[in-house]
Each structure stands twice: as structure tokens, then as C-alpha cells.
Amino acid sequence: MRPARAAVDAAWRPPHAPEFEVLAREDGIIAVYFTAMASPCELLLEATDVHAAGQLGSAAAQEAWRIETKFSRYRPESIVSVINRSQGSAVAVDLETAALIDYAARCHSLSQGRFDITSGVLRRCWKFDGSDRVPNPDAVAALLPLIGFEKVLWQAPLITLPAGMEIDFGGIGKEYAVDRVLALVAEQFAGAVLVNFGGDLATNRAPAAGPWQVGVERPDTEGQARLLLELRRGGLATSGDTHRFLLRDGVRYSHILDVRTGWPVPAVPRSVTVAAGSCVEAGILATFAMLQGSAAESFLIEQGVQHWCLR
Amino acid sequence: MQLKRPVSQLHLGLMAASCALLSSTARAQTADANQPPQIDQPLQIDADLLYYKENAGRVQTIEPIVSLKKDFGDQRVLDGTFTLDSLSGATPNGAIPAHQPQTFASPSSSSLTPKPGAKTTLYTIAPGDLPQDPHFKERRVAGDLDWSQPLGLDNTLSYGGHLSTEHDFDSVAAHAGLSHDFNEKNTTLSAGVSEEYDRIHAHGGNPVPGSDYALYEKEPNQTKTVAGGLIGVTQVLSRNWLTELNYTYDRSQGYLTDPYRILSVVDATGLVASYRYENRPDTRARQSLYWVNKVALGSTVLDLSYRRGKDSWDVGSDTVDARLRIDLGHRVYLEPHARWYRQSAADFYSLYLSETGPAPVFMSADPRLAAFSATTFGAKLGMTAGRNGEFSLRLEQYQQRPTEQSSSLTALQGLNLNPNLKATIVQLSYHLEY
Structure with a gap:
């Protein structure tokens, strides 16, 4: 059977989001795709009603855009910009x-x-x-x-x-949006839900057919060394510096900066992925680990969290 | 995958913080699937009470102002202001003090000499005192409505109107403006036009400009129009420094004479022989250049501006204004304010007219058209009140010193013909955001 691409009803389709798409997959999951916070976003629903799933997807996208509009430092009307302009x-x-x-x-x-x-x-x-x-x-x-x-x-x-x-709120905002959107959708929908914003994700539970198969992009390898995980509940977040670094005289300067010196933290892992109760919690643990530099792995072991570290 | 370890203290702390974040905001708002994205779009309410009192029993005003500003999102903002002011007290009529008592009629009188069946209100001024009409009373109701919205990506369009009415004066005005941001919003160019139409219907009728006061000649209603334009540039020079330069031009046309002002006509010795109603040219073109700088020095913000004004009546003016906002703790701030102003006299201004010389076509003894310098000193104390409110109190003292205050004519010796003016300003304001 070919995956059916649902026609999205114009009445609830966000007019300013041409990339908003609903797709009924063969495995009984309906996927909604949109873009927010400069990331590809995905909402997976264990559902059969494409129209209802589309409406949930619309609500999810609206919530993501709401958070982005409210907290983006790039938007002059955001509360962050208001605070930053307060002089x-x-x-x-x-x-x-x-x-x-x-x-x-x-x-x-x-x-x-x-x-x-x-x-x-x-x-x-x-x-x-x-x-x-x-x-x-x-x-x-x-x-x-x-x-x-x-x-x-x-x-x-x-x-x-x-x-x-x-x-x-870089380093908090996207993870917060993932958890908020999950809470919002789970409030209105009884099935399993997974929210994935550019690799930071969270789910309320696994579908009846089995746990979510999650592929985590690893830096530098362009999909070659994708980490395949099975997720039943909770959040997963990745911190990395795939395309965000400087290279000079053989020294790699990571975008993870030490606020005490203003210079990059030395010996930062290429990527840290953490699983935790929520996406917010996973994200902050991954960020803390990066800030540890060479001690990232021992830090994560000490915290007693599931993690995947790539150097 | 690693061995399962007990959860660390730090991890417990992060778990608690994450839970607090997610649960507090889940309670704070339950989003509705069909609602558009919601951004905080506060309604701002400003309530002001302004009290202005001049020294020596002269004019005092009480002015309540209520202003509402509503942000409809996407930078579309509606701004409305309602003002009610009531003015009372004595106002100089333009005549000079004399060593003899002087008698005048209030403008609402139908003639200068009491006649049976006609209303006449006379007032007599003691020797040495500045002639002022003690019956001055006015009430003004004014409303403003402004709308601004983005136009395209980097432009803001604004337009609005103004209406005000008094017993003797009505005014209707409209304006429109366009501003364009560029250079990553660090530079803004603005341009605007405005048009105003006024109707003057003085108490007791509009006097014939330049006519003899004793004849008490009145005319029907008069009108005037004011058309103006503005161009300006605002530039962010650094994170701490914003500068703005504006040029404005406006041209008034019509009845520009003050219907209540007269001039004393004196003989060769300085004795008052008669009075005349003032007469002003029926056009006035004004230009001004305004430069303002806002500079943040740590948590203190300096607001420094200079204005140069010039008009076709030869009134040239300079204004320097400085405000400093100083935070005293994070709930209270103090804003000292100093202003210095100087102007040259209008070319047809004179303290009085002389019987002997040639009679001028245009004439006025209005102290506002005299050469003078003025200073304002004061301070505002503001404090946050409640969650989204701010309360402030402003206290200011204004002093105006005319350049020319005396005459060498014998009968005018020892008289201060245009005394200094002092005024006190008290303003109570409350600002609230929903």
C-alpha cells in the first residue's frame, strides 16, 4: 500500500506555513511536518483519522510558533528583545x-x-x-x-x-517547546505522541505496536553513524557542534563557550545525546556535559543518566 | 549504554527545576487548538493629572488626561488620548501698568460703557499693577486617535486625527506619516504631513484687528489653517547611544491674532492715551531643527536635546533640554530635568504703541512674542506599583524673564512693564499595563 498523502483542509491550514504537511504512514502512524525555530519539526501520532491528526498538528505548529515569536531574540517584538532593549x-x-x-x-x-x-x-x-x-x-x-x-x-x-x-533562551527554548507541544497534544489525544524538533524530542508513550524507533543524527558523519534508539517514554536531546566551530592551526574552537573566560571550552565532545524524563531535562544535561569539556563522559556517568557521547 | 547509577544531587536539582518549569507553565496557560498564536499584547493605560499654577494669582489649570494604547499584534497599535482641562485665573490683557488706575471691560461684554439691557463686566487695575482680566475661565475637551501599522517589511505607516473644542475655539486636525527602517533597523527615516483647521469665535465676538479698543468693533467668526511637514532620521550609533534629527516646517494662514489682547497707546510723556486691539500678519511660516540624543551610561539614561526654531515673524528660539534617569534600587527612579529657552521678539512686537510715531500695520504686546529667556528645573520620582503599574510624581518650577521690562518715558518710570513669570507644575501619573 502506498502511503496516502492527506489533503489538508484549507479551513485550518495555517496560511503562512506552506511547509505544513500531513502524511499517513504505512505503519499506522500519522506524521505532521512543519518548520519552527529554524528546525524541521515532526509530530507523530498513533492515529487513523487524518483530518483530526491534521488539526492536532495545526495546534502543535501554532504552539511552536507562539513560543518562537514570544522568545526569539531575533524578533524585535519578543519579550526577550523587550528585555534586551530595556537599557x-x-x-x-x-x-x-x-x-x-x-x-x-x-x-x-x-x-x-x-x-x-x-x-x-x-x-x-x-x-x-x-x-x-x-x-x-x-x-x-x-x-x-x-x-x-x-x-x-x-x-x-x-x-x-x-x-x-x-x-x-537558546539552549532552553526549543526543548521547552517540545515538552509544551507534547503536553498540549497529549491533553487532546489519547494515543501515543512523539514530538521531534530538529532532533530534540519527547514522547508520552510507545505505540501499541512497539517502541518508537528514533534515529539520532551524529555530526560529521552525515547520517552514516546514525544512532538508532528505541524510546518508550520521556525526552531525548542532543548537543553538538556539527557545523558550528572554528578551525585554526589545527585547533578546533567549539561553539560551547566558557562564560568566565569568553573562550571555547577545550576538548568538547562532538556530540552528546541524553535521555531523561523530559526534553528540557535531557537538553540541560547534554548542555552541562558539553560545558565539562574533557570531563563530559565522567560527568554524565556521575549523573546516572543514559547518554551517548561522540568525540 | 552505561551501568545504572544512583541519581546525583545535581541531576536531582535539574529534574526539580525542569519539572517546575513544565508544570508552572502548563498551569499558566492551556492553549486552545483553534486559537491563533498568542503573544502578549498588553493594553496600556495612562492616567495623568496635571496642575499648572502661575504666580501672582495668574492662570491656573487642572488637566486630567487619559490615554489608552492597544497593541493588536504585528506592530499594529491604536493609541487614543482624551484630555479635559479647565483654566481659570487672571490673564494679562496686553496693556502696560500705569501710575493711574485703568478700567477695562471683559471680552464677553457687549460694550465698553454700561448700557441698560446690555451685559458689561468691567474690571479696574490698581496703579502699578499689570492689567489682567480676572474673569478668565476656559474649559477644553480634546481627543486624539492614532493608528500605526507595518507596511511591507521595513515600513511603518501611521495616521491619526485630533479634535478639540472650547467655548471660543474649535480645532480639527489630521496627520499621516511613513517611516522606513534599514541598515538592520539601525537607521529609520521618517516623513509626515499634517493639516489643521481652526475656528475662532471669541467671547463677545472677534475684535477687528488693529482697531481702537474704545470703538469695540467686532467681527463674525474667523478661521485659520495650519499645514505642516516633517522629515527626520533616527540612528542607533552604538548600543548605548541613539540619536535623532528632525526638521519640521509649518505654515499658518488666516486669523492669527489673539482676540483678547490689546496694546496701550501712550503720549510723548508715557501717559496712556488709548488702547488698540492687536493685529498680527495672517501668515506665519515656522521651521525648526530638533536634535535629540539618548545615551545610556550604565543604568543611568541621559536624554539631551537641542531645538533651533525660526519663523517668518522673526521669532528665533533655542532650547536645550536635559533629563537624567537614575535608578534608585530597581523599583524607584529619579529623573532630574533642566531646560533652558531663549527667544527673540517678533518684528511687530512692542511693549506699547506711541501716539507720536507712525502707526504700524501689525502690532502685539503679547508677552509670548517678546524677547525672553526661560528656565525650567524639576524632577520626577517614579516607582513601580503592583505587578504592571508605575506611579510617578513630577514637580517643576518655570521662570520666564523678559529682556525688556521698563521704559525711559517719564510717566512710565518705576514701572515693571512686563514682569517675570513664575509657574509651578505638578503632575501625578499612573501607568498600567494589562
């Missing part, structure tokens, strides 16, 4: 933003300051485009006074960022 004045944030900032604050403290949502200003001198353009050490040092979550005054609902500092 030292206090900004009152809503409950959802407050929860994300709370989360970032706890991760900052649990990582002893290594994980820091104010580190994005380093992007001004570090452009990880695969070239050999390593920045001038003075330029990097000049940015350090603008980094450090401890300089941020956070007393919910008010956040006060010293002028010149910036925050972003």
Missing part, C-alpha cells in the same frame, strides 16, 4: 517568561555559573562558521563585563538587566 530599567514579565527565567536562574546556580543565559553577547565576536576567524582576545575580554547572570536583578515578575547586557 537598565525593570521589565515586568508574564508567568511563562518568569518560569523560564526561574529555570535559567536555577541552572545557573546548579552549574556554578557555567550555564548562563547572558552569555549570548559573546556572539558579537565569535562567529562559528567553520572558518579560521578566531577573535582578538581584547575584543573577547571587553565583552566579559556584560556577562554574568549574577548581575541581573531578578525578582519575579521584574527583571532588570544592566544596560548593555542581553539574555536569550
Whole structure:
């Protein structure tokens, strides 16, 4: 039997998303594809009703776009941009933003300051485009006074960022969106659901036919060394620097930066994949492991989590 | 795969944090599948109460202003303002003080001399005092509505209207503007046009400009129009410095005379011989160049601007304005404000007219057209109130010092013909965002 490609009803098709697609697969899974947060996104449903699945897919895409619009640092109207433009004045944030900032604050403290949502200003001198353009050490040092979550005054609902500092939810946002979309779809749908945003994924349970077969892309190998996993419940996240590094005089500069020096953490693994209870939790564990550099593996073993590390 | 290990303290902490994040936001909002993406689009409400009081029993105003701003998303914003102000007190009528008592009629009187059956309200000014009409009372209701929206990718279109009405003055205005962002939104070019139509129907009728006060000649309603344009550029110079340069031009045409202002006509010794209604040219073209800089110095923000104005009546002006916003803790800020202003007199301005010289066509003794300098000093104290509110109190002192205040004529010796003006401004504001 050929996979049937469902015609999507125009009444609920998001008009600004030409790549929104619904596909009924042969294995009894209906897949919905769309693009959000610069990633290919996939929603897999253990379902037979293509129309209902499409509506769930539409809701999922709307939620992903909502989160992207609200938290993207590239969008001038996002709350992150409002905070970054506040020039030292206090900004009152809503409950959802407050929860994300709370989360970032706890991760900052649990990582002893290594994980820091104010580190994005380093992007001004570090452009990880695969070239050999390593920045001038003075330029990097000049940015350090603008980094450090401890300089941020956070007393919910008010956040006060010293002028010149910036925050972003890179490293949290996409994983958060995966868990949110899963919760949203699972609320309205009884079957098994898997949400996959560019390799960061989460599921509520395995379909009746057996666990989800998940292929994890590994860097540098372009699909050759795809990691095949079976996932029954929980989240899976991968942190890696496939196309995001600088190479100069044989030294590989990873995009994982040490906020204390402004320079890349040495000996970072090419890729770390972690399985945990949620995508958010898996993502932060993978990020923490990368920040450990050469100690990534021992760190992950200490945490007692399932992980796959590639060097 | 590794051996199963007990969960570490750090992992427990991360699990707890992740659970807190996902559960708090799940409660915070249950998304509806059929709803469009929701972004916070707050409704902003501003309520202001402005109190302005001049010294020596002169004008005072109380002005409540309510402004609503609604963001409909995609940068489409509707902004409406409603103003109600009531003005009372004494206002100078343009005549100079004298060593003799002077008697005038309030504008609403039907003649200068009491007649049976006709309403006449007279007021007498004591020797040495500045002639002021003590019966001045005005109430103004005004409304503004503005809409702005994106047009294409990097343009913003805005347009709006204004309506205001008083007992003796009605005004209708409309404006439209277009701004274009480029250079990664670091540069904005803007241009705008505006058109205003006013109707002047003074209490007791509009006096015939330049006529003898004693004749009490009045005309029917008069009108004036104001057409203007603006071009400007805003440039982000660095992360901490934004600069903006604007040029505006406007041209007023029609009845520009103040219907309540008169001038004293004195003889060769300086004794008041008669009074005349003022008369202004019926066109006025104004240009101004405005340069403002906003500079962030740490958590302190400096707002520094300079304006150069010039008009076809020869009134040239310079304004320097500085504000500094200083955070005192994260809930309270203080904003000291200083402003310095200077202007030259209109070419037809004079303190009084002389009986002996040739009679000018255009004439006015309005202190606002005199040469003067003025300073404003004050401060605003703001504090956050509740979750999304801000409360502020502004206190300012204004002082205006006319350049020319006396005359060498014998009968005018020892008189301050155009006294200094002092005013106090108190403004209470409350800003709320939903």
C-alpha cells in the first residue's frame, strides 16, 4: 500500500506555513511536518483519522510558533528583545517568561555559573562558521563585563538587566517547546505522541505496536553513524557542534563557550545525546556535559543518566 | 549504554527545576487548538493629572488626561488620548501698568460703557499693577486617535486625527506619516504631513484687528489653517547611544491674532492715551531643527536635546533640554530635568504703541512674542506599583524673564512693564499595563 498523502483542509491550514504537511504512514502512524525555530519539526501520532491528526498538528505548529515569536531574540517584538532593549530599567514579565527565567536562574546556580543565559553577547565576536576567524582576545575580554547572570536583578515578575547586557533562551527554548507541544497534544489525544524538533524530542508513550524507533543524527558523519534508539517514554536531546566551530592551526574552537573566560571550552565532545524524563531535562544535561569539556563522559556517568557521547 | 547509577544531587536539582518549569507553565496557560498564536499584547493605560499654577494669582489649570494604547499584534497599535482641562485665573490683557488706575471691560461684554439691557463686566487695575482680566475661565475637551501599522517589511505607516473644542475655539486636525527602517533597523527615516483647521469665535465676538479698543468693533467668526511637514532620521550609533534629527516646517494662514489682547497707546510723556486691539500678519511660516540624543551610561539614561526654531515673524528660539534617569534600587527612579529657552521678539512686537510715531500695520504686546529667556528645573520620582503599574510624581518650577521690562518715558518710570513669570507644575501619573 502506498502511503496516502492527506489533503489538508484549507479551513485550518495555517496560511503562512506552506511547509505544513500531513502524511499517513504505512505503519499506522500519522506524521505532521512543519518548520519552527529554524528546525524541521515532526509530530507523530498513533492515529487513523487524518483530518483530526491534521488539526492536532495545526495546534502543535501554532504552539511552536507562539513560543518562537514570544522568545526569539531575533524578533524585535519578543519579550526577550523587550528585555534586551530595556537599557537598565525593570521589565515586568508574564508567568511563562518568569518560569523560564526561574529555570535559567536555577541552572545557573546548579552549574556554578557555567550555564548562563547572558552569555549570548559573546556572539558579537565569535562567529562559528567553520572558518579560521578566531577573535582578538581584547575584543573577547571587553565583552566579559556584560556577562554574568549574577548581575541581573531578578525578582519575579521584574527583571532588570544592566544596560548593555542581553539574555536569550537558546539552549532552553526549543526543548521547552517540545515538552509544551507534547503536553498540549497529549491533553487532546489519547494515543501515543512523539514530538521531534530538529532532533530534540519527547514522547508520552510507545505505540501499541512497539517502541518508537528514533534515529539520532551524529555530526560529521552525515547520517552514516546514525544512532538508532528505541524510546518508550520521556525526552531525548542532543548537543553538538556539527557545523558550528572554528578551525585554526589545527585547533578546533567549539561553539560551547566558557562564560568566565569568553573562550571555547577545550576538548568538547562532538556530540552528546541524553535521555531523561523530559526534553528540557535531557537538553540541560547534554548542555552541562558539553560545558565539562574533557570531563563530559565522567560527568554524565556521575549523573546516572543514559547518554551517548561522540568525540 | 552505561551501568545504572544512583541519581546525583545535581541531576536531582535539574529534574526539580525542569519539572517546575513544565508544570508552572502548563498551569499558566492551556492553549486552545483553534486559537491563533498568542503573544502578549498588553493594553496600556495612562492616567495623568496635571496642575499648572502661575504666580501672582495668574492662570491656573487642572488637566486630567487619559490615554489608552492597544497593541493588536504585528506592530499594529491604536493609541487614543482624551484630555479635559479647565483654566481659570487672571490673564494679562496686553496693556502696560500705569501710575493711574485703568478700567477695562471683559471680552464677553457687549460694550465698553454700561448700557441698560446690555451685559458689561468691567474690571479696574490698581496703579502699578499689570492689567489682567480676572474673569478668565476656559474649559477644553480634546481627543486624539492614532493608528500605526507595518507596511511591507521595513515600513511603518501611521495616521491619526485630533479634535478639540472650547467655548471660543474649535480645532480639527489630521496627520499621516511613513517611516522606513534599514541598515538592520539601525537607521529609520521618517516623513509626515499634517493639516489643521481652526475656528475662532471669541467671547463677545472677534475684535477687528488693529482697531481702537474704545470703538469695540467686532467681527463674525474667523478661521485659520495650519499645514505642516516633517522629515527626520533616527540612528542607533552604538548600543548605548541613539540619536535623532528632525526638521519640521509649518505654515499658518488666516486669523492669527489673539482676540483678547490689546496694546496701550501712550503720549510723548508715557501717559496712556488709548488702547488698540492687536493685529498680527495672517501668515506665519515656522521651521525648526530638533536634535535629540539618548545615551545610556550604565543604568543611568541621559536624554539631551537641542531645538533651533525660526519663523517668518522673526521669532528665533533655542532650547536645550536635559533629563537624567537614575535608578534608585530597581523599583524607584529619579529623573532630574533642566531646560533652558531663549527667544527673540517678533518684528511687530512692542511693549506699547506711541501716539507720536507712525502707526504700524501689525502690532502685539503679547508677552509670548517678546524677547525672553526661560528656565525650567524639576524632577520626577517614579516607582513601580503592583505587578504592571508605575506611579510617578513630577514637580517643576518655570521662570520666564523678559529682556525688556521698563521704559525711559517719564510717566512710565518705576514701572515693571512686563514682569517675570513664575509657574509651578505638578503632575501625578499612573501607568498600567494589562
